Amino acid sequence: xxxYEEWKKLAEGETTKKNYQEFWTEYFEKxxxxxxxxxxxxxxxxxxxxxDVASDFNLDPVTMVGFLDGINSSLVEPVNLEELSEDSxxxxxxxxxxxxxxxxxxxxxxxxxxxQWDGVLDAERRTEIRKExxxxxxxxxxxIGRNDPCPCGSGKKYKKCCGK
Numbered sequence: 001x002x003x004y005e006e007w008k009k010l011a012e013g014e015t016t017k018k019n020y021q022e023f024w025t026e027y028f029e030k031x032x033x034x035x036x037x038x039x040x041x042x043x044x045x046x047x048x049x050x051x052d053v054a055s056d057f058n059l060d061p062v063t064m065v066g067f068l069d070g071i072n073s074s075l076v077e078p079v080n081l082e083e084l085s086e087d088s089x090x091x092x093x094x095x096x097x098x099x100x101x102x103x104x105x106x107x108x109x110x111x112x113x114x115x116q117w118d119g120v121l122d123a124e125r126r127t128e129i130r131k132e133x134x135x136x137x138x139x140x141x142x143x144i145g146r147n148d149p150c151p152c153g154s155g156k157k158y159k160k161c162c163g164k
Contacts, residue, residue: 049089
C-alpha cells in the first residue's frame, strides 16, 4: 500500500465522531506548525528524501504525504502523490500567492491569518488576493431581463422581440 493510500485510509477511516475530531484537531495543529516554519523560511526550497523532510517537520512519512496532499495545488510543480515512498526525492517550490488564495478557499483561517505572512506577502497584496477570491465566489446570472436588449441583435427590448 502506498503512503498516499495509507494517508487516505487514515483520514477517511471508519471511526467514532470523537476520534475523527481528535484526529483532525491534532493534524491541523501539526499543519499550522509546518506552515509557520515554511513561511519563516520562505526563501528556502524544501527538498530531500521524503522521510528526511518529514523528520525536519516533526511528521511521520504518512502524515507528511497528507500535508503534501494539502499543499500540492500551491506548488509550481505538483508532486505525484500516488508514487511517493519514504525514499522518494521531493522538491517543493511554493507559489505563495497561490498558497494564500488556496488557504482562503479552504476557509483555513488558522493558516491565512498566521503572523508569518507579513514577511512573505505584504498586507496590500494579501488584501488584493482576498478581493480576487471574493470576486470569484460571486454568483453571476445569465438570465435575460425582459427590459434588456434582445440577444438576437435586433436592437429591440427582449419583451418586444424574442420574449413575446
